Amino acid sequence: MILIVDSGSTKTDWISINKSGETLFETQTLGLNPQVLTNHILKERIVNNFELYKFRKDVKEIHFYGAGCGTEPPRVLIKNVFEDIFINCEYYSIKEDTYAAVYSAVDIGTPSIVNIIGTGSNCSYYDGKDVIQRVQSLGYVLMDYASGNYYGKYLIRAYYFNKMPEYLREEFAKNYDLSPNTIKNKLYRDENPNTYLAGFAKFLIDNKSNEYFKEIIYKGLERFIDYQILQYNDFSKVDIHYVGSIAYYLKDEITRVGKKYNLQTGRFIQRPITGLVDYHKRNILS
Numbered sequence: 001m002i003l004i005v006d007s008g009s010t011k012t013d014w015i016s017i018n019k020s021g022e023t024l025f026e027t028q029t030l031g032l033n034p035q036v037l038t039n040h041i042l043k044e045r046i047v048n049n050f051e052l053y054k055f056r057k058d059v060k061e062i063h064f065y066g067a068g069c070g071t072e073p074p075r076v077l078i079k080n081v082f083e084d085i086f087i088n089c090e091y092y093s094i095k096e097d098t099y100a101a102v103y104s105a106v107d108i109g110t111p112s113i114v115n116i117i118g119t120g121s122n123c124s125y126y127d128g129k130d131v132i133q134r135v136q137s138l139g140y141v142l143m144d145y146a147s148g149n150y151y152g153k154y155l156i157r158a159y160y161f162n163k164m165p166e167y168l169r170e171e172f173a174k175n176y177d178l179s180p181n182t183i184k185n186k187l188y189r190d191e192n193p194n195t196y197l198a199g200f201a202k203f204l205i206d207n208k209s210n211e212y213f214k215e216i217i218y219k220g221l222e223r224f225i226d227y228q229i230l231q232y233n234d235f236s237k238v239d240i241h242y243v244g245s246i247a248y249y250l251k252d253e254i255t256r257v258g259k260k261y262n263l264q265t266g267r268f269i270q271r272p273i274t275g276l277v278d279y280h281k282r283n284i285l286s
Contacts, residue, residue: 007064017280046081060091151204242269
């Protein structure tokens with residue numbers, strides 16, 4: 001049994017296939033970001049899933065693509081977690097979620113820029129063979145422009161600094177618990193503060209036709225382009241693909257802003273797992 005896994009900070013998609021490429025089961029767990037979660041929490045999120053626990057002894061290979069796996073320490077952490085659970089596994093491949101985005105979005109061999117804009121955000125250049133990142137991610141506190149947690153932070157600040165129009169403040173407060181104690185506990189004590197922040201982005205997306213929110217959306221997208229996409233010399237010569245829920249729901253806005261920068265907007269993919277499995281069938285199993 002082979003597990004192919006695409007993990008963001010919010011959720012993780014799992015597909016099990018056999019050596020012939022036939023799907024055995026599909027399932028989903030909460031996000032498995034080893035940058036922000038402990039060994040105990042990572043294990044708990046896996047073993048609490050019925051299918052994964054039931055078939056844990058049958059797994060021989062794991063191909064894991066995850067947020068927070070850009071450096072060696074978190075990759076070691078998640079591998080240790082897998083070794084404790086999938087005790088008969090013989091092969092592990094653990095890569096950053098950037099690779100899942102690239103493998104699911106690009107035509108293999110065709111240079112492209114691939115962006116992830118979901119709970120967090122990043123940008124990579126695929127030269128037709130290798131994946132290149134010009135910017136090393138420092139996580140949700142300092143980076144992640146245009147992501148769910150970026151917009152969540154923006155909305156909370158606007159609410160508390162009284163910069164949000166009053167009628168929107170009232171509506172915002174109806175939809176979320178905005179008490180200071182709740183926010184501080186979620187941000188500074190609970191697990192996954194980045195996912196918590198990203199939860200507020202739904203309010204912005206649901207009201208994206210509002211002029212106030214339009215300005216916020218475009219400001220975030222322009223910063224993402226300036227700080228990420230324009231790092232690459234070929235930015236106006238190659239297709240630019242977008243992966244992740246925030247990108248998917250803001251594709252009209254992304255396309256519009258892209259024209260301002262002469263960008264060639266390519267594909268929008270909400271969940272890369274299907275394309276990722278197809279990639280493995282074509283290139284790993286064949």
